[in-house]
Amino acid sequence: MAEKTYLQAISDGLREEMRRDERVFVIGEDVGVYGGAFKVTLGFQEEFGPWRVIDSPLSETAIVGGCTGAALMGMRPVAEMQFADFISCAWDQLVTVAAKQRFRAGTPVPIVVRLPSGGGFSGGPFHSQNPESSFAHIPGLKCVCPATPEDAKGLIISAIQDPNPVLFFEHKHLYRRIKAEVPDERYLTPIGKARTHREGDDVSVITWGAMVYAADEAAKQLEEEGLSVEIIDLRTIMPWDKAAVLASARKTSKVLVLHEDTRTGGFGAEIAATIGEEAYEDLDGPIRRIAAPDTPVPFSPPLEKAFIPQVADVVAGLRELAEY
Amino acid sequence: MAVREAEPLSSLREVREAGLDREDLLGIYRNLLVTRGVEERGHILYRQGKIPGSFYTGRGNEGAAVGVATAMGPDDVGAPLHRDMGVHITRGVEPWRIFAQYMGRADGPTRGRDGNVHMADLRLGLMAMVSHLPAMLPVAVGAALAFRIREEKRVAVAWYGEGASARGDTHEGMNLAGVRRLPVVFICDNNQWAYSTPTHLGYAVEHLADRAAAYGFEGVVVDGTDVLAVYREAKRAIEHARAGGGPTLIECLTLRMEGHAVHDDAFYVPKELFEEWAKRDPLERFRTWLIENAELSDDEEDEITGGVKRLLNEAIRRAEDSPLPDPASLLEGVYATPEDLDTPHHK
Numbered sequence: 001m002a003e004k005t006y007l008q009a010i011s012d013g014l015r016e017e018m019r020r021d022e023r024v025f026v027i028g029e030d031v032g033v034y035g036g037a038f039k040v041t042l043g044f045q046e047e048f049g050p051w052r053v054i055d056s057p058l059s060e061t062a063i064v065g066g067c068t069g070a071a072l073m074g075m076r077p078v079a080e081m082q083f084a085d086f087i088s089c090a091w092d093q094l095v096t097v098a099a100k101q102r103f104r105a106g107t108p109v110p111i112v113v114r115l116p117s118g119g120g121f122s123g124g125p126f127h128s129q130n131p132e133s134s135f136a137h138i139p140g141l142k143c144v145c146p147a148t149p150e151d152a153k154g155l156i157i158s159a160i161q162d163p164n165p166v167l168f169f170e171h172k173h174l175y176r177r178i179k180a181e182v183p184d185e186r187y188l189t190p191i192g193k194a195r196t197h198r199e200g201d202d203v204s205v206i207t208w209g210a211m212v213y214a215a216d217e218a219a220k221q222l223e224e225e226g227l228s229v230e231i232i233d234l235r236t237i238m239p240w241d242k243a244a245v246l247a248s249a250r251k252t253s254k255v256l257v258l259h260e261d262t263r264t265g266g267f268g269a270e271i272a273a274t275i276g277e278e279a280y281e282d283l284d285g286p287i288r289r290i291a292a293p294d295t296p297v298p299f300s301p302p303l304e305k306a307f308i309p310q311v312a313d314v315v316a317g318l319r320e321l322a323e324y
Numbered sequence: 325m326a327v328r329e330a331e332p333l334s335s336l337r338e339v340r341e342a343g344l345d346r347e348d349l350l351g352i353y354r355n356l357l358v359t360r361g362v363e364e365r366g367h368i369l370y371r372q373g374k375i376p377g378s379f380y381t382g383r384g385n386e387g388a389a390v391g392v393a394t395a396m397g398p399d400d401v402g403a404p405l406h407r408d409m410g411v412h413i414t415r416g417v418e419p420w421r422i423f424a425q426y427m428g429r430a431d432g433p434t435r436g437r438d439g440n441v442h443m444a445d446l447r448l449g450l451m452a453m454v455s456h457l458p459a460m461l462p463v464a465v466g467a468a469l470a471f472r473i474r475e476e477k478r479v480a481v482a483w484y485g486e487g488a489s490a491r492g493d494t495h496e497g498m499n500l501a502g503v504r505r506l507p508v509v510f511i512c513d514n515n516q517w518a519y520s521t522p523t524h525l526g527y528a529v530e531h532l533a534d535r536a537a538a539y540g541f542e543g544v545v546v547d548g549t550d551v552l553a554v555y556r557e558a559k560r561a562i563e564h565a566r567a568g569g570g571p572t573l574i575e576c577l578t579l580r581m582e583g584h585a586v587h588d589d590a591f592y593v594p595k596e597l598f599e600e601w602a603k604r605d606p607l608e609r610f611r612t613w614l615i616e617n618a619e620l621s622d623d624e625e626d627e628i629t630g631g632v633k634r635l636l637n638e639a640i641r642r643a644e645d646s647p648l649p650d651p652a653s654l655l656e657g658v659y660a661t662p663e664d665l666d667t668p669h670h671k
Binding site for chain 2: 025065068092097102109140142163
């Protein structure tokens, strides 16, 4: 075990897979000589050469489409979108081609698309989004959103091993801010299994990505008031761990769903609806949602702070729910 | 780099130099007949109400499709489109499975999950098209990228139409292929009409092959109704790519001899244009060539046409015997399992 940042953990997992499987290659804008905009692939080109760490033209469609073609020929491509926001340029390749390929043509498309996502650093409307819900809605795609360094490594390895197109949402705000012990050996974190980030009895928070830390901070504050908060970190939202969510809902009887993406049609709505359908009898209060408002992500710090759910918002939401 | 306009092949000697013997020529003729026959029979099945949805044909493009596919090597791959039935036929897809696909049966290549020419057999090196044209062009470039990474002497063929030439996928795919000199050949099926849109509303260059120069490779214009000329140009381009020379863009000029799909009577295409191109029917042209240059006898021709007829009759019978898919199977296969990766291509 060694202490690693979230970013180092992704980098380690990716490098490990490239060392053990020569079918794995990386393609993206500035991933080679520069090591990627966030330096996840720093030093990769020196180790693996220019044909396994491929600097592409500014062409998201060709990157993702190219990965699909290479995957059909037996490779295990890992694409990097410089920012998750730019995946919109490759929507067609993911949604039209890759996602539907197994279902209609019978051939799997084992690709990973790495998506540096999320806000909190004045990235503005085009460098801060959390588009995971849009893709979770597409049958055939998997969506992975790790929160911890340990999961970041285990899930990038699982994503590469998975025979499907996997979108790997890596939260930029966690890259260097979050450090934790990461096992040195190779391990796979299962896709579709939630992690209980914190055990509690009074109220459950269902969340993922950077919001795990907002929930954690809120839970610590409320602990002083005698409120016991359980935090379920989904880790992956497609597939998502329905059983773990329902178990926590039944245990605490009060649920708050929290995400950084905007509210309407966000994945929290699916979670809330499922709890409503399947655990209604076990609830002692309405299912609450805390999410970003339905606006583009703003640039200026006070506006962005008003956009991204803050610890105080989570504290207030939990307190209200506890008192219901 | 000016675009090159390909000369027709005129004699049996030139054809032999291009790599085809007499047996190959008869095989090409047979593939042309099967291609047209599948689509003509399909059209009848459609009118009989046996094919749901819509129905598309590539009438007029058979020579271009068969010509390119004949030039491909056994380990080469491609992503043909809805005017390229001849590619599937030439690569060895069994006609009964195509009829089963048309009719939404369980034995079609997509098992009823997709219709018409949205099918392919990856074991034969073909990737299944989608409706969003030319989304498969960058995918074929990706196949070529895999070959380049693994240093395999294989080539990918990417088809697109003159309509889809307006979309960004075309540019991104060709640009990446040009920058990396990937082993890919781009085939533009220019049939002059993108649904009802004529070429002058689709692009402003004289030839789409002119655009190849912008990506750093050669562009060639070829008469798409001349199967032998298409074959020679495709062969040259494929071997050039195989040898590490990078991509070529071949623009095959044809006329779409029917509507966009069966519901469309193509009223917007001038009648004289149809009459003019009917004289250049790729099957008739090649048949005449075989008689004049390769001594195709009446007996040989009867044997080939009779064989094709029996093949298609049997294919339709077998396809009609194929069951419709079980509704209970709907949820299967949205996601792949690790066992799915156990294919020749994924090993």
